[in-house]
Structures are given as C-alpha cells and as structure tokens.
Amino acid sequence: MKKVQGQNYLYDGSFIGFLSALHFILTEDRTPLSIQSAKDARELLFTGSSFLPADTGKARTIWKSLEEKGKEKARLVYFAYLSESTDIELLIYRYTYLLFKYSETDRTEKLNRLTRHLEILEQRVSREKQQLEKSLNFVQLEDGLLSVQICPHHNVLPLISKFYRNRYGHRNWLISDSKRNYSLLSRNGIIEMVAGEASILTKNRSVKSLKGQNAESNSGTRALVVPGKGGADYGSEKARGSYNAIRTAI
Structure with missing residues (x-):
C-alpha cells in the first residue's frame, strides 16, 4: 500500500474518538500532517481534511495493543493525552507508530526522546491529580x-x-x-x-x-x-x- 502523506485528520474530541483515529492512521499506514479535535480546528473542515468518526471497537483494539506493550505505556498515552499539550495527538501518534514498529531491544533514539517527553507530561498530570485529591x-x-x-x-x-x-x-x-x-x-x-x-x-x-x-x-x-x-x-x-x-x- 502506498503511504499517504500530509493529510489533516479530525476526530470528535473524545478519547475514544482519538483512539479510533489512531487506529485508522496506523492500520492504513497514513502519515498525518495533523490530528485535531474538530471543535478546535473548524477552519480545517473546509481545507480538504478528513473527519474520522469514533468507533468503540477500533478504540478498544488499539488500547488492547498498547496494554500488550505494557500497561505503563497505555497509562503514559492516556495521561499525556489529558495534558492537552500542543499537538499532543500528533506526538502520541509518532510515539505509538515507533512503539509498534520496533521491539523493545530495537528501540530508536527518536522513540526514547518521545517517551521522555510524554513521561514529563504524564508526571505533570499525575501531580495535579494528586493535588486535587488532597485539596x-x-x-x-x-x-x-x-x-x-x-x-x-x-x-x-x-x-x-x-x-x-x-x-x-x-x-x-x-x-x-x-x-x-x-x-x-x-x-x-x-x-x-x-x-x-x-x-x-x-x-x-x-x-x-x-x-x-x-x-x-x-x-x-x-x-x-x-x-x-x-x-x-x-x-x-x-x-x-x-x-x-x-x-x-x-
């Protein structure tokens, strides 16, 4: 299959919607230019972007695949997503693409850098969660x-x-x-x-x-x-x- 380059993808803004979009992009071997919530990117609706509908079955499949790589990796993706950091969807796509492409022994420096970046976001989210549970x-x-x-x-x-x-x-x-x-x-x-x-x-x-x-x-x-x-x-x-x-x- 020929790899499709530079496409903008929109999803419904939910985490299941994002996982569904991730499933499509990974299984169809696409290279996204951006992945954004439709509500955050209304201007893209008229510029040839593709809207990917939420699909619980696809979301469950990609989540299960993440858990098979390690529950800590699934947690990393979820907490990083909740950080709402700029372009977090695209960062998670790049992380999961490399995570599924390479074995643990063949990890690339790029994957290591992405992991460290997501871990920083995970820690920030975790700290705020704990603060709110106490205060x-x-x-x-x-x-x-x-x-x-x-x-x-x-x-x-x-x-x-x-x-x-x-x-x-x-x-x-x-x-x-x-x-x-x-x-x-x-x-x-x-x-x-x-x-x-x-x-x-x-x-x-x-x-x-x-x-x-x-x-x-x-x-x-x-x-x-x-x-x-x-x-x-x-x-x-x-x-x-x-x-x-x-x-x-x-």
Whole structure:
C-alpha cells in the first residue's frame, strides 16, 4: 500500500474518538500532517481534511495493543493525552507508530526522546491529580449535594472520579471543571458526565462549608472516554450518559 502523506485528520474530541483515529492512521499506514479535535480546528473542515468518526471497537483494539506493550505505556498515552499539550495527538501518534514498529531491544533514539517527553507530561498530570485529591473543599447545599468548582491546568477530572467515589460512597456530589465546561455528578453512587458548570447547577441554593479531607490516591486509569478540548457537549458518548458505562467502554 502506498503511504499517504500530509493529510489533516479530525476526530470528535473524545478519547475514544482519538483512539479510533489512531487506529485508522496506523492500520492504513497514513502519515498525518495533523490530528485535531474538530471543535478546535473548524477552519480545517473546509481545507480538504478528513473527519474520522469514533468507533468503540477500533478504540478498544488499539488500547488492547498498547496494554500488550505494557500497561505503563497505555497509562503514559492516556495521561499525556489529558495534558492537552500542543499537538499532543500528533506526538502520541509518532510515539505509538515507533512503539509498534520496533521491539523493545530495537528501540530508536527518536522513540526514547518521545517517551521522555510524554513521561514529563504524564508526571505533570499525575501531580495535579494528586493535588486535587488532597485539596478540594466542598460546600454542602441545602439538599445535601456536595459541590466544588475547579479550574485545573490539565484535564484531570476523569482521573479523580474514583478517589471521590470511594471517599463519599453513595453521598451525592458534583465536581465541575469551569475551564472545560463539564462536570462529574454522582447521585446514589451513579456517576454521570454533565455538560455545564457547577454554578449553573447550584444556582440559588444555600450552601455551607465542608472541608475536604486528605487521603492517599487510589485512582485508576479506566475512565477512558473523556471530553476533549473545548467542553463536554460533543463526542462519541452523550454528555449525560452513565459515567459508569463510560468507564467500561474500553
């Protein structure tokens, strides 16, 4: 098959959408000029770019292939993606292309450089995740809902969901990311991804302080379907769909 050079690819902004695009690009032996969320690159919609739809089966296949290379490598890709670093999709493509092309004993210096770069991003995301697990101060609304609004540098909200689910059990709580305009809402132990900020959902309610408690992180990395850059009103999963179902999508 002749290698296709210099194509711009768009995906729906979700992590499953990105993995689906990655699967297509790798299996079809394409060389992308760029890989971007469609919401971040509307101008490319009219310049001959290709939109690659989300496909859970393809996403699951590429994720499984990453895990077969080592679960730490799958974690590296996920955490680096959540960093929302400039051109992170293209960097991850280059990393996975070399990772699948060469064996561990034949690693190239280019792959080593990419690995080190992604590891730096992973560490930044991990540090912010741990900080938020230790520092959030919730307020309790009159109906008992625990609420807090955050504005993290990285898209770490999916990573802290398990920690707070374990801490509060079946208590109802809401953590809102004002920068990305989406929230995690837990009611009776069921977690949903909700478009919009906590200020909208808690408007005109009385609140009282509720100090957050320090605890060690035990979050996993299975919350794989997350909103991409720009908000939660798009993606391959409905924003108000069951977050428990989202967590098991891959």
